[in-house]
Amino acid sequence: MSGTAGRRLALVVLQNAPLIAFVVVLVIFASLSDRFLTLGNFTNIVTQSSHIAIMAIGITFVLLTAGIDLSVGAVMYVGVAILALYLGDLPVVVSFPLVALIGLALGAVNGFFVVQMRGLHPFIITLAMLFILRGAALWMTDTRMVFVAEPIMSLGRTSYLGVPWAIWMFAAVFALAWIVLRETPFGRQVYAVGQDPVAAGKAGINVPLVLFAVYCICGLCAALGGLVSIAQVAAASSTFGFQKEFPVIAAAVLGGTSLFGGRGGVIGTVFGAILIQTVENGLVMTNANLHHRW
């Protein structure tokens, strides 16, 4: 009797793990620092997490099909490098969509190989893309730091209705992704393909097309994440986007999206991204000692 009750409790805890972890983190840091639980700090956390969140939303699509994309950080860097080097003179309304398109195109390359090379795991394909794209960006920039022009920098400081531009961007991507995954045939097919690609094929779903599309979306979101990030920091060194795949995948998985496909969604991903940033922020706020040893 108590066994089943205990098991049910464990299930409830497990299903709401991201939320519970979030609350626990909030309580711990709020008790350690009185500056932590303020609206200003919270806006700060969300703003700082928005580029990770946008990229994590993109990778959620890929994870839902039981795939993976390790090239997100490299796509981010390539997009920003091209923006700074070649598109700096264009107005933002032209240059940003162009960078987004570049991200989409790089995602399409991933998707093409994932679909064409069935025997090769996306892990290998996108790992290769990571090295190729980082190499390309380093070559383009001569490994030097690149800077973006004034209009983009001021965009990073812009707010609308008191909410920073980055958060608006984040909210828009999230809302669109949520609708696509829940309310469009494509979104439901993503879940079906992730659950059982063979059955999905038998049900008449164009499985290769769905797989191709999720990598395009992931590439697009990676480029958007790069834009949001560069508008905040204004300069990109040779380590821009380096190892970003870790927090991005971690955000999605923390949010409950399965690495084996078919389970999860973007709401959890958003929580995951904010949770990661909250921990980082909290550690700074409480002056955690980096070199502390137990």
Place this chain on the structure above:
Amino acid sequence: MAAEILRLDGLSKSFFGVEVLHAVSFALHRGEILGLVGENGSGKSTTMNILGGIHQADAGSITLDGRPYRPTGPRDAQEAGLAFIHQELNLFENLSIEENIFISGFPRRLGRLPLIDRGRIGQRTRELLDMVDVRYPPATPVGKLSQGERQLVEIAKALSQDARIILLDEPTTSLTRRETEKLFTIMERLRAQGIALIYISHILGDVLRVCDTIQVLRDGHLVGGGPRDEMPIDTLISLMVGRKIENLFPPRDTEPTTVPALEVEGITQSGVVRDVSFTLHEGEVLGVAGLMGAGRSELARILFGLDPFEAGRIAVGDTTLTEVSPEACMRHGMAFLTEDRRGEGLMMEATIADNTALPSLRAYARSLTGWIARSRLEDDVAEVSRRVQINTTDYRGMLVKNLSGGNQQKVVIGKWLLRQPKVFILDEPTRGIDVGAKFEVYKIVNQLVAEGTAVLFISSEMEELIGMCDRILVMSHGEITGIHERHEFDSERILETAMLKNLADVA
């Protein structure tokens, strides 16, 4: 009789030169339930696959509504109004009922917006679920439904695609009796609406209960058929098996001993096997017969410690096993050849030598360092591989995945022979291997029992059991329903014992 909807005319099909279907012809009418019966490998699945467009017939034709029907893929079949419901369902547990039903083509808002028209699919799903008597909100995740309910959702899905012919392949194997009855009620309701159904099942009682006409396949030939009333169960059984056993089996010149090698007493695991007891002697081949789902493989897995059991006793030789795990069973001299050769029996990407050595590695570890005595191991691997006559000598280079099915099976046998087992459980040892390789497997079995090994031989092929075994145990619904001695072997009687419980259900 109602109008004819589907006609098969002289369908033939061969795979790699082996004819699996020979000039099969029958007709299906509107509002008819047609039962298709036959032993494993009689050609039922091939017939289904041709109708479903997965295979193309080599000869013969199919007519649908008076027009020629030549499907080249599942899509063609679906568009022609044929729906297939397989033993393994094609549903997505992570999606809701309504999403599963409409996954192939969602209706959209305002006709063209890329948004799912939730209102409409909910409404339509409710109507469809009503037709199959499933009372769940359309947004319920399929993962929450029982097997029987999922089966009915599959039927609702077929109806949503305006299927006029529904083919059910062993749909009741994972259903409870009550769920099965409900399925039959729904099938009868669909029949009344003019839908035609083809029902494939091993459970003859069910076939007689629900079908209007019955067709019997044997070895790819249609050997009989007619209205249900003209096909009593004994006629069906003799049509299904009635084959003379030729000289397919090597002669054996040793007799079983009376020394017990494996004693099994009262093994019970609820829902799987009940009160199973038998004794296997040294030098004996004990067959296990039964229909699919009778619990034969499940019993084998329990005996080898792969699955748990609630009650009972297992003794090897004169020691009762206190702990039943694969390690313990192997230590006591048991070996187990699984029915799933590719999935469980072999490492497909590894070499013959690596596969053969795997269960014996510990025996070849040097006592001082624990390192493997390579040359001794390789000599023994080569010797055992020669003994089972694998058709290559490149044991260290050849990957198992590049071998034929028969040679793969010999690798599995070889790897256990290396351990010199006292009790060898063989689960479907000749499944999917050609006649020549079968004969060689039989010879190895005879050799083994001549050396005193006890063999438990599970098979779905009756003549194989009759040809090879000293005694045959028959299982039905997880219980032993009979033991037949060699002098009284009779495939009809064995099949009757195997269906005992199914017959009881009809009465």
